[in-house]
Amino acid sequence: MSETIFSKIIRREIPAQIVHEDELTMAFHDINPKAPVHILIIPKKEIPTLADVKEEDLHLITHIHQVAQHLAQANHLEGWKIQVNVGEKGGQEVFHLHYHLLGWPENSDL
Ligand code: 5GP
Numbered sequence: 001m002s003e004t005i006f007s008k009i010i011r012r013e014i015p016a017q018i019v020h021e022d023e024l025t026m027a028f029h030d031i032n033p034k035a036p037v038h039i040l041i042i043p044k045k046e047i048p049t050l051a052d053v054k055e056e057d058l059h060l061i062t063h064i065h066q067v068a069q070h071l072a073q074a075n076h077l078e079g080w081k082i083q084v085n086v087g088e089k090g091g092q093e094v095f096h097l098h099y100h101l102l103g104w105p106e107n108s109d110l
Pocket residue numbers: 005016017028029030031032033040084085091092093094095
């Protein structure tokens with residue numbers, strides 16, 4: 001597969017506001033936020049879409065959900081949701097699996 005801009009963010013070749021990193025995942029603020037808090041959580045492994053996830057990748061999916069919980073707590077989110085766009089028709093623009101964490105902090109009016 002051809003690599004995406006997210007691989008360059010993982011290698012820190014282009015800047016991003018990174019808010020979490022561990023052995024398996026990275027999370028950074030979306031450049032074009034659609035909510036008061038809009039963070040992208042990605043596996044470091046280059047998986048193009050959710051449809052490409054194999055059984056051996058399922059631990060990554062579990063881990064991404066744990067990272068989402070952690071970031072929701074760290075950002076004091078009162079409400080939040082996860083969105084994964086799959087394929088061009090599903091609105092996916094970057095073909096490196098990513099989870100959008102869209103959140104609304106406590107006392108947020110939006
Ligand atoms: P998709 O439409 O593929 O589900 O979402 C891709 C997301 O990546 C979009 O919300 C877009 O704003 C974000 N994005 C695209 N390029 C960059 C970038 O270079 N840096 C960051 N931080 N976000 C990006």
